[in-house]
Amino acid sequence: MGEFDLIARYFTRPVRRATLGVGDDCALLAPAPGMQLAVSTDMLVEGRHFFANVDPEALGHKALAVNLSDLAACGARPLAFTLALALPRVDQPWLQAFAGGLLRLADDHGCELIGGDTTAGPLNICVTVFGEVPAGQALLRSGARAGDDIYVSGTLGDARLALDALRGHAQAAALPAALLAAARQRLERPTPRVALGLALRGVASSALDVSDGLLGDLGHILRASGVGACIDLSKTINLIAFSALQASATAQFDADYLQQCTLAGGDDYELAFTAAPTHRADVAAAAQASGTPVTRIGVVETTPGLRLIDAQGRPLVRHYASFDHFA
Numbered sequence: 001m002g003e004f005d006l007i008a009r010y011f012t013r014p015v016r017r018a019t020l021g022v023g024d025d026c027a028l029l030a031p032a033p034g035m036q037l038a039v040s041t042d043m044l045v046e047g048r049h050f051f052a053n054v055d056p057e058a059l060g061h062k063a064l065a066v067n068l069s070d071l072a073a074c075g076a077r078p079l080a081f082t083l084a085l086a087l088p089r090v091d092q093p094w095l096q097a098f099a100g101g102l103l104r105l106a107d108d109h110g111c112e113l114i115g116g117d118t119t120a121g122p123l124n125i126c127v128t129v130f131g132e133v134p135a136g137q138a139l140l141r142s143g144a145r146a147g148d149d150i151y152v153s154g155t156l157g158d159a160r161l162a163l164d165a166l167r168g169h170a171q172a173a174a175l176p177a178a179l180l181a182a183a184r185q186r187l188e189r190p191t192p193r194v195a196l197g198l199a200l201r202g203v204a205s206s207a208l209d210v211s212d213g214l215l216g217d218l219g220h221i222l223r224a225s226g227v228g229a230c231i232d233l234s235k236t237i238n239l240i241a242f243s244a245l246q247a248s249a250t251a252q253f254d255a256d257y258l259q260q261c262t263l264a265g266g267d268d269y270e271l272a273f274t275a276a277p278t279h280r281a282d283v284a285a286a287a288q289a290s291g292t293p294v295t296r297i298g299v300v301e302t303t304p305g306l307r308l309i310d311a312q313g314r315p316l317v318r319h320y321a322s323f324d325h326f327a
């Protein structure tokens with residue numbers, strides 16, 4: 001099967017919202033009047049972002065999910081995406097499963113595949129998504145103000161726990177099989193919080209998606225906004241999903257290891273955001289309307305830097321390093 005048959009077979013579908021899709025030199029998108037286009041690209045590289053033997057259906061899902069997560073963080077509604085693929089060989093069952101996972105998630109979000117590029121080479125997947133947001137209403141990293149509450153959606157740390165287990169980390173690998181399977185779902189099939197991002201327009205003062213670890217990612221909001229923050233670690237310890245699933249399992253774990261997973265684990269694809277305390281009811285309504293739990297974990301302060309406290313408000317001196325490809 002050649003390049004063009006492959007594109008036709010697995011990656012070409014009739015256009016819906018776009019003006020022109022796969023098959024010409026450019027695709028054409030017509031943003032609605034008064035809307036801004038939100039654009040984001042994320043690349044997944046074998047050996048770096050996923051294992052060579054990962055389920056291709058899950059990989060297709062994740063390649064788009066991590067991009068939709070960026071749209072969610074901006075409060076943008078997904079429109080379309082392009083797919084640049086380097087493939088070592090044409091493996092039809094693999095392509096079938098990959099395209100299945102990718103296009104199912106795309107359909108769930110009404111986000112259509114409108115173009116891309118296909119070459120031979122080491123497996124590499126690069127998606128660019130396009131979304132739309134009413135002009136001036138995008139959620140940005142730069143809007144946090146002293147006194148705002150800090151929130152995070154969903155659960156944090158499960159993806160890291162699963163990754164550690166796959167790498168043979170003694171504590172993580174000792175997890176009961178059912179818990180490990182649930183954590184692995186979070187690693188391999190993250191849920192982009194698109195509905196929450198949309199519901200937070202006009203409510204959140206700043207937002208981003210947590211991909212490299214909560215504290216490091218929050219640092220981006222703080223620097224962009226010229227503020228600092230205080231985080232209550234008695235709130236974050238409960239964010240790891242499996243603690244809710246089975247309290248007895250949590251007891252076997254070193255609390256510091258669990259905090260490391262929740263605060264700096266990475267690959268969570270949850271939203272971290274800030275909102276003025278006057279918006280507490282609106283945040284709760286956004287969470288309810290989008291079916292996404294949110295937890296208030298701290299407060300924005302004028303003094304730059306990130307401070308950690310315990311349940312009694314006592315300062316804790318700990319360092320949790322987030323993921324950095326070149327550190």
Ligand code: ADP
Pocket residue numbers: 007011012021022023024025026083084085113114115116117118
């Ligand atoms: P060009 O030579 O202009 O870059 P190509 O010959 O590479 O175009 O691709 C032909 C068409 O197929 C283009 O419309 C391109 O956007 C689309 N395309 C290529 N690879 C993919 C892919 N993996 N998924 C979706 N569309 C693709």
Ligand code: MG
Pocket residue numbers: 117118
């Ligand atoms: Mg090309």
